[in-house]
Amino acid sequence: MALEFHPLHSGFGTEVRGLDLSGPVSEAEWEAVLRAFHTKGVVVLRGQRLDEAGHVAVSRRFGPLQIHVLTQFLTTSFPEIYVLSNASRDGHPIGNHKEGLNWHSDWSYRAEPAVGSLLYGRVCPPEGADTLFACMHLAYEALSPEMQARIEPLHAVHSYATYYGRAFADRTKLTPEQQAATPDVVHPLVRLHPGNGRRALYVGREVVKEILGLPPEESAALLEELNSHAVRPEFIYRHRWQEGDLVAWDNRNTMHQATPYDDAKYIRIMHRTTLAGERPVPAVMLPDAA
Numbered sequence: 001m002a003l004e005f006h007p008l009h010s011g012f013g014t015e016v017r018g019l020d021l022s023g024p025v026s027e028a029e030w031e032a033v034l035r036a037f038h039t040k041g042v043v044v045l046r047g048q049r050l051d052e053a054g055h056v057a058v059s060r061r062f063g064p065l066q067i068h069v070l071t072q073f074l075t076t077s078f079p080e081i082y083v084l085s086n087a088s089r090d091g092h093p094i095g096n097h098k099e100g101l102n103w104h105s106d107w108s109y110r111a112e113p114a115v116g117s118l119l120y121g122r123v124c125p126p127e128g129a130d131t132l133f134a135c136m137h138l139a140y141e142a143l144s145p146e147m148q149a150r151i152e153p154l155h156a157v158h159s160y161a162t163y164y165g166r167a168f169a170d171r172t173k174l175t176p177e178q179q180a181a182t183p184d185v186v187h188p189l190v191r192l193h194p195g196n197g198r199r200a201l202y203v204g205r206e207v208v209k210e211i212l213g214l215p216p217e218e219s220a221a222l223l224e225e226l227n228s229h230a231v232r233p234e235f236i237y238r239h240r241w242q243e244g245d246l247v248a249w250d251n252r253n254t255m256h257q258a259t260p261y262d263d264a265k266y267i268r269i270m271h272r273t274t275l276a277g278e279r280p281v282p283a284v285m286l287p288d289a290a
């Protein structure tokens with residue numbers, strides 16, 4: 001069966017049909033999937049039957065993988081797999097629960113944020129727990145020329161400690177090792193996607209602490225404005241999970257957000273692999289380009 005590509009949204013994202021990742025995949029098919037990943041921002045493959053080894057092997061086709069800092073939520077067989085879940089085994093949670101309820105791109109708090117992530121649905125509630133994706137090319141391109149010019153030279157501080165403190169105030173504090181592994185980092189507010197040359201807005205809720213060089217009130221107001229703009233409904237694709245869905249997303253031009261579900265009624269088990277990072281390319285406006 002030939003591969004089919006169906007848009008998820010008029011401006012980004014594609015669903016690939018006609019591919020069983022548990023069977024043989026030709027080089028031409030891989031090329032087509034990877035091309036879609038680098039141009040569309042979000043790639044959905046439904047109805048997959050992947051064990052942990054298969055998930056890791058497929059993920060490696062997209063790029064080298066990196067291991068999550070919260071090592072207590074990695075699977076025992078494959079440390080590349082980070083578990084999102086409300087389930088427990090022997091009294092211990094098997095995965096991180098209520099992760100990603102803020103709009104973010106993965107690991108923006110690192111100097112080299114994850115290029116992408118691949119999330120596989122193992123046990124999915126019949127309602128709730130959707131993932132929202134917002135396209136940061138569309139968000140940037142919809143800003144006024146004045147705002148584009150204003151933010152292009154600016155940089156912001158992304159902080160895991162700030163995010164963790166805000167999102168998980170009820171949890172045990174980060175260990176000294178986890179803190180040492182996640183110092184604050186500075187990234188441009190506008191980044192260039194190396195695969196397509198388009199500019200993307202680069203923000204995030206909770207995780208972006210401040211914009212450098214601005215008074216605190218102005219920094220907070222601008223961040224609020226940009227974070228609100230970035231997730232306007234017209235930039236969003238909502239993914240409703242089914243078991244066997246594999247969703248690969250590009251953190252360089254999208255943000256995403258988890259949505260809640262009834263965790264007293266339903267079990268959810270999701271496995272994520274994370275593509276190793278690269279330093280964001282700033283979109284600095286040259287003096288003679290103004």
Ligand SMILES: [Fe+2]
Pocket residue numbers: 100104105106256
């Ligand atoms: Fe995430």
